[in-house]
Amino acid sequence: MPPGYPSGVAGAQRITLGVDLGGTKIQTVALRGLQTLASARVPTPQSGVADDVIEAILGTIHTTLAQVGCDASAVEGVGIGSPGEIDIAAGVVTQAANVPGFSASVRLGPLVSEALGGMKVRIDNDVRVGVLGEHRVGAGRPYANMLGVWLGTGVGGGLILDGELHDGRGAAGEIGHVVVKPNGRKCGCGRRGCLEAYAGRARMERRARKLVKRGQDTVLFEIMREESKERLTSGIYVKALKHGDELTKQLLADAAWALALALASAQNLLDLDAIVLGGGMGDKLGQAFVDQVVKQMAPHLFADDHPPVVLHTELGDLSGAVGAALLAAEPM
Ligand SMILES: [Zn+2]
Structure with a gap:
């Protein structure tokens, strides 16, 4: 217990x-x-x-x-x-x-x-x-030290250390605002180069609109209109990926690259047992995306002979x- x-x-x-x-x-x-x-x-x-x-x-x-x-x-x-x-x-x-x-x-x-x-x-x-839910009841059950990263509109995080949720002074775990590129893409928080600017759904959509304006082709917005949605949801990215959409592949490759850098740095600092990827995007993209992140994390790990387990959630949106x-x- x-x-x-x-x-x-x-x-x-x-x-x-x-x-x-x-x-x-x-x-x-x-x-x-x-x-x-x-x-x-x-x-x-x-x-x-x-x-x-x-x-x-x-x-x-x-x-x-x-x-x-x-x-x-x-x-x-x-x-x-x-x-x-x-x-x-x-x-x-x-x-x-x-x-x-x-x-x-x-x-x-x-x-x-x-x-x-x-x-x-x-x-x-x-x-x-x-x-906390994933740690006590879901994918994180066997692990005392765990980082949960939730990929949704933004990128949020929560840190479990020695079996307890770590609050810090109230804002611990905000991995979404770890810098992955100095002077990089603008983040929702107003700063530049944060993980969220590359792996948060809202910022990915902004990037997609910008690239379309520059003339790049994509089925993303076509699917969005077909589904009568106003935003690019996680499900829309998954469908576009199934169509082999190049722009979607590029956005997800950027997200995986940014996540790999942020997670490897967190791992080198904390020596975690496990990292759990959740949130709408994490749940929908599933194992294939997790594998992509793990592969890109590997070269940055200091203790590369015992990398953390990287999992997607078990409880999903519950x-x-x-x-x-x-x-x-x-x-x-
Ligand atoms: Zn930020």
């Missing part, structure tokens, strides 16, 4: 709830110990009103409780993984710009707690809880909700 998780029968019998709050969906699970009992998913309300999002969160909580067949009194606590800046102690989310209504500060923890009769509610960064539920079981 990993440290920090309640052991024995008493801890295992209480139910914890985990909510993964995203810009497009809200995913909630109910856990008993490490076992997932129920789950519910709804689209994130797009009205731009934070209260509507909170109502939707509460709706998924009631749905999962109904599936399990118990009421709120059987619940030990609720964990919520949210994008944006998180004040863990106050339960406040700030600048979660992808979640409609959440661009200013939202007292998410206290509001959910009040609606559930004062239940314990804990909030943390969505990527960090996802990494890792955030499961991790949030595990967070709820930890002492405040």
Whole structure:
């Protein structure tokens, strides 16, 4: 049993709830110990009103409780993984710009707690809880020292050291902003040459649009229109790759190159057991992409006779909700 998780029968019998709050969906699970009992998913309300999002969160909580067949009194606590800046102690989310209504500060923890009769509610960064989920229940189970890198709109990360999530002063694990090229591509954070500028979906799309303007051919935007999407999603990249799209190959090669540099540097610093690649892009691109990264990492590893295991997630898009539920079981 990993440290920090309640052991024995008493801890295992209480139910914890985990909510993964995203810009497009809200995913909630109910856990008993490490076992997932129920789950519910709804689209994130797009009205731009934070209260509507909170109502939707509460709706998924009631749905999962109904599936399990118990009421709120059987619940030990609720964990919520949210994008944006998180004040863990106050339960406040700030600048979660992808979640409609959440661009200013939202007292998410206290509001959910009040609606559930004062239940314990804990909030943390969505990527960090996802990494916690993969470490305790998913691909990272056998490893004490692990880095999770979530490839999505941006690139987030979470660090497990000696079996515990490492917060630093609140911002540990932000591997997306490790520099891979001085004065390189512009990143969403405003700086240049970060990993995210090469391996984050939003920046990859910007690059694709730029190359198309310069006359390069691609099926990426054709697929996007066919699917009535407004953005290049992870699934669109996978489909374009199946068409043998050269621009897509080039973008993914750049992403793999940047990841290999950042991960090899992290490995040389921390001597990790494992690195887990997750997030929408990590999950969709799967083993072939992992292999590409591993191959390019190898020449940069100092201890090259024992490289880390590099894996993709086991829980897929449930890792955030499961991790949030595990967070709820930890002492405040
Ligand atoms: Zn950056």
